[in-house]
Amino acid sequence: MSMTEETPIPKRPSGFWSYANPVKFLGFSERVLPALCWLSGLCLVVGLIWGFFFTPDDFRQGSTVKIIYLHVPSALMAINAWFMMLVASLIWIIRRHHVSALAAKAAAPVGVVMTLIALFTGAVWGQPMWGTWWAWDPRLTSFLILFLFYLGYMALWAAIDDPDTAADLTSVLCLVGSVFAVLSRYAVNFWNQGLHQGASLSLDKEENVADVFYFPLLVCIAGFVLIFLALVLYRTGTEIRLRRTRALQAREEARS
Amino acid sequence: MTLTIRDLCVARGGLPVLEGLNFSLAPGQALILRGPNGSGKTTLLRTLAGLQPPLSGEIIAGEDQIAYAAHSDGLKAMLTVAENLTFWADVFGQRDIETAIDAFSLDPLRDRLAGTLSAGQKRRLGLARMLITGRPIWMLDEPTVSLDVDAVALFASAVRAHLGAGGAALIATHIDLGLEAEVLDVTPFRAAHDARLGASDEAFL
């Protein structure tokens, strides 16, 4: 039909939003991915070796303190991954960029693994320190709830066939879930105060950490941020290719 | 209250199905939609009824003008015929259900539970709902499914009365209703799949 020529091709946006175009995004992510991977690997290796072997044992906690180099960065990324999903969901709802929705989808499994690492290392750390693998400390409980939110979010993505419908619904869930996650955090704080006498079990990391521990920790955090970015970019690329395959298949079917 | 469609493109599941649709529906006019299965008639009706957004183009109609009847009638099996109709009358801010009951000769069934009706009787009840909405533009998706000859005649006369009262109707059907109506075959408007129409999946090509 002659419609093809008449349909105006929309003007391509420039700057940041131009990466909302899946093809351009793929090109970009392919260029930066190798660098990101190497850099994150370097940071993690340097940070962990420095942290594990070249810092003194803590006078109170002994060598168990060194799990901090996995625990704190992963906990940080567990929260930030959800925050990134929230921002990406908002961008999808407001500007309808597919890449944004797919990035949110791609970030969820990474975030859930970070949450698991944080919970697991927390348990391993807690066992010698507190004498128990698990305590219903407000922080721990909040992370467990965050884990549940991640599970629900991923399950909703998996349950819905139409990708745009799934993107819309998961975005709404992410927004609502964020509000309830914050509410739960405060509720849990309140609840635990009500049950136990003070939070004697939880450590306040900022106050405890001396400079010798602090710098390798920073390197580890940088490593976790970079590996998160690398994984999300990679997974987003995979999601885009999946959608592309789907679109091509649909077009073939429609032609025949 | 004329319904005007300008250069409309509708999509189903992220793929455009119909494009370049232009037509208008004036008071007193009926338009029959034809086209093979899967050609996008239901998608078009759902888009016009406001259940899904069009991909591009304009739908010009007044606020709250369109009444839509889908494949399923939205009947509650545990409510009687009269209760089903009264419910929809209340929702649409109307009072009178008698006209609708008469028009589709539902009076003998009035106090039967909708769950005990036959398929054709249910369909009649579903169509009677259109009279109750009090809205001028009817969108009917295969209204005559499971209706017998007499019921089809009832339906045709209800549509005729609606048109005579200044209403309009857009009907997707394969049966000749004996109405003075134009026929719109949607086949030529099938979306060309090379066209970039902005459907969701095309961003990835």
Add this chain to the structure above:
Amino acid sequence: MKALLRRDLILAIRAGGGFGLGLAFFLIVTVLVPFGVGPQSELLSRIAPGILWLGALLACLLSLDRLLALDWEDGTLDLLATSPLPLEAALSIKALAHWITTGLPLVLAAPVFGVLLSLPQPGYFWLVISLVLGTPALSVIGTFGAALTVGVKRGGLLMSLLVLPLYVPTLIFGAEVARRGAEGMQTTTPLLMLAGITLGVIAIMPFASAVALRVNLR
């Protein structure tokens, strides 16, 4: 709007199971708990507020998948969406109908079940108050979950997974009111928090539910 409420209530009565099922479930949970933890009445009376809240919450959850699924299957939701009634209002009404058929009976029955778990004397009043304030939030949040999963076949399990984490704040504050009440402590703070959450949820959630439902109707 009144018509929709009346219709939902009539359907709940005629279809059966609307009022009774959740209540029966609540009773069974209450009966099973002593089998699980033992019959010592001091232990039971300590955990009674929490068990009763948890039972009410699960009973509420149990009936959620009927909330929109039936109207989805027979096309009523399509027709409602094209009616003059705003979808937000329709969903609020459906949540209200769900509360009347599920939450309200639970509130009324909770004191009776409290006897089974030897709830301490001052606890009855606060248990009822906390349930009255909390269960509407459960219905409204549940409507959101139902709207999200209405297009999913066999979405019941998925909906539980989505809805239960959202119930955390309500459960914490609700059970806290009941617990403090039972122990004769001050209940003002959790009571205000519970009421605040319920009011906020009633005010805002229907909009999120309507967005989700519109997406599903597309």
